[in-house]
Amino acid sequence: MRERGFTLIELMVVFAIMALIMAVAPLAYDRMHVAAQYRETVRGIATGLRAARQHAVLTGQDALFSVDLERRAYGLQGAPERAIPEAISVRATVAASEAQEGRFTIRFLASGGASGGSVDVEKPSGDGVRLRVDWFSGRIEQEALQP
Numbered sequence: 001m002r003e004r005g006f007t008l009i010e011l012m013v014v015f016a017i018m019a020l021i022m023a024v025a026p027l028a029y030d031r032m033h034v035a036a037q038y039r040e041t042v043r044g045i046a047t048g049l050r051a052a053r054q055h056a057v058l059t060g061q062d063a064l065f066s067v068d069l070e071r072r073a074y075g076l077q078g079a080p081e082r083a084i085p086e087a088i089s090v091r092a093t094v095a096a097s098e099a100q101e102g103r104f105t106i107r108f109l110a111s112g113g114a115s116g117g118s119v120d121v122e123k124p125s126g127d128g129v130r131l132r133v134d135w136f137s138g139r140i141e142q143e144a145l146q147p
Contacts, residue, residue: 037085038123042142044082045074045119046131049106049140052076056108056138063108067092067119070102074119089122106133114138120145 049065055076056063064077067090074090075081084090092104094117099105107115116135122128128145 034085034087034124038088038121038128041084041088041090042121042129042131045121046140046142048074048076048082049119049131049133052106053108053112053114053138053140056110057112060110062110064105065108066103066105068103087124089120089124089128091120091122093118093120108138112138 045067052063052065065075066077067074068081069090069092071081072084072086072090073081074084094104094106095115098107098115098117104117105115106117106119109115114133114135116133118130118132120128120130122145130143130145132141132143133139134141
């Protein structure tokens, strides 16, 4: 009669597969987490820029969207700021009159125009996007960053 159970080789194969899964899972989770933070940051900045433009046009008063690189935060003036995750790199290019001590501001005018500028959002891998604000129309465009 044959006895039931697992052989030592079968158990070792199962443990090897489990060890492989346990070694790969944290790396995959970390990449997934950074990718989610990147998407959320891009979406948040783009939404904030559009909200600032809409606010300026509807109220008839200038609206300011700022990126504070020292405090790693961004947002519409008068609204709560949102934090920029540590894994994400952000750069801003604005008119000289709108930059002061690590804080970069894009001014949206009641006419629909803006002071112009751009905000670059980059992943640790070097991939990223540029959110560009047209000075004449105030329109926000998204384009891939060129390496």
